[in-house]
Amino acid sequence: MAVGGGGEEGEMEKDFEAKLRVQQGGGSVQRTNSIAFRAPQEQFSINDFELGRIYGVGSYSKVVRAKKKDTGNVYALKIMDKKFITKENKISNVKLERIVLDQLDHPGIIRLCFTFQDTYSLYMALESCEGGELFDQITRKGRLSEDEARFYAAEVIDALESLHGVGIIHRDIKPENLLLTLDGHIKIADFGSVKPTRDARITVLPDAATNDEKPCTFVGTAAYIPPEVLNSSPPTFGNDIWALGCTLYQMLSGSSPFKDASEWLIFQRIIARDLRFPEYFSDEARDLIDKLLDTDPSKRLGAGPDGYDALKKHPFFRGIDWKNIRKAPAPKLAVDTSAGENEDQDSTWNLNIPTSHSAAPEGNNCAPSSSETQSHMSRLTSIDSFDSKCRRRFCHLKMRSSVHGNGRRRSKVSNAAESHTYWKRTSAAPKAFQEMLDGVSKNYKFIQKLMDFFFFIIFFLPQIDLERSFFFFFFSFSIRS
Template identity: 45%
Template sequence: MSTNQNSDGAALPESTSINGKRNTATNTGGRTPTLSTDVDDPSHPLHQHRRIVSDFEYKEILGEGSYSTVQAGRDKRTGKMYAIKRLDKAHIVKNNKVKYVMIERDALSRMNHPGIIKLYWTFKDNRSLYFVLDLAKNGELYTYIRQLAPFDMETAKFYAAELLLAIEHIHYRGVVHRDIKPENILLDDNLHIKVTDFGSAKIVSDENNDNSNGGELATPSRSFVGTAEYVSPELLRSESVSFETDFWALGCVIYQMLSGRSPFKAATDYLIFQKIKNLDYVMPDEFPQVAKDIIRKLLESDPEQRFGSEAAGGVDAVKHHPFFEGIDWEHIYSSNAPPLRE
């Protein structure tokens, strides 16, 4: 969904599960998704904080997908604005999308990071499911790339660093995003990133496992997901997809910020896939040498040798690459973002 506000967010309080038990990605078959929660029990300490459909004043539509609509919503209790994603239950069941809705919900419920959209509440009525999410008022990074790219090095470095930290947290929580792209990177009021759209994610391990440096997936995934221009070679080779697939996408995003186009551009998905398989892309002469080097290391066909993999030194090796020289990793989200303008 390419809109000003995409679909997802991150963490519920860790004391709160969504379905009354520990959150896991399950195959729900054709069943209508249930969004009942522990806090529906009046004895639960968070009961008074729960929300229902009538607790919000619904405002302008921010984006529409095939089975969902995202609109701004004001919490009548607090006055705070949110993005509310409404999903049509009948369409979800009819088109076998239940699994993806559950994965999105369960993946988001694990996240708790400033660079990832936050999921606050889920509820439902007779026709729809609702996700209440952070409102990222400045829309998609893609919009700014389209209008302003090529970015200067400092701007590209800043957003690549924030994206890397978000990816690190996603992996730490035992999730592979599998659809990192500029359309799924939103910008908040202060122009800091918020990664969104976990509908293609894969939950691969218990959320308490530390998987930040990659490694084999507990449940290998070979299904085709994501967007053609950002798909990693191992997926096209029908190999197990691991955390390294998100580092491949990071390389694509850095390339796109510095050039204004994705590295693997072609008239059809088939031709895009052929270019990805053959690593058929051109590095512009005007790219700084450090940018060329990190992109080449991220766009490595062998996931075990790709920058970010355990064999290549994990996420710490990426952070210490000269491309990121000068980045204050600890305070980047509280620093001033580059002055992007439309």
């Protein structure tokens, strides 16, 4: 450990180590420091690095560009909050991610270089992919050409075949987790949601493959979740194949196939398989995506009895040299013209290591300038970042879901009223705009009830009998009044 702790910090370290043993099954589980890792556990401090822009942010971690001061080597440094990990019982997940990454060796999978820790955080130094995310390429170009999409999809398939070959399910394949090297080749990243199968051919925690998921525990990202996950079925390799189909669709069209206004509507479209192809999709692309997005995971191309051989032989991939795919020239990367050429040199962080337990959260925030954060913050679309009520909204009775939905919309109306108060004090606000906000402010309760009525029509009536529906609606209506 690079930074020791005394007093309260020391107690925090002991508590973390104790919970590590409990969450991993006590003394029967092999500890990290007794395993011969390929990626060493170093005695570094965060002060040994110059921190640059933020690559991405998750529910309990952030990934930043970090340059080692003595060597000049650049890494993608994943910083994880120990306090949050312990509180949310995520230690086994972090350990599994570390163990799996350490044993994977494929040019299409992100490489773990080393790890270290201090009193407040765990750190994973990953190879830095300076080409950015595939998502950024799709955004900058609007959509990719079929040749570009074919190349990237082939490289993802090449990496997934290796990953599935050792019995690991990624469970969060999406353009944001497909990183590009400077020469334009794909690497799969973010292994925080991985699930080993029972016959996995790599060393994992003894209970990692056998522990059943909690009912209706969503892992992944809303727009890429397969229908069987929404029905609480166990994870399979078909989960990644479905996400591959969604990703290929997004490459070719510029948006995900089941995109909608809310997670609820996305889930409904996924279950109904409401799949619509743009006219410019080729017949080969339509056929491939159609077979990747089969509602039966065992029938998806690549997940069936013929495995990846059947997927590679699809006409869409005609002309791909699978043996030399990593040596083939990659598509030219679109450059972000809005960012300066030397932004990393001018935007290093001033990271202050906290000296007390109470200062830990603030010190670990490591916030750069607001403009830099807005420029480089990744989309927070992981299901792990969703509100817990949002998960219950889909898993439990739709009556409860509707109530939650109403609550969210009430907050939007309230925000409109607060905005009105601000603009009313601002002389620059146009008179017509002030009058409009006056109307919203005075009548937001009426709008709130109107929204309640619309949600009642949409969600209650199709699910329960008419008499009970009206009873529940007017009961809730009268309470709010």
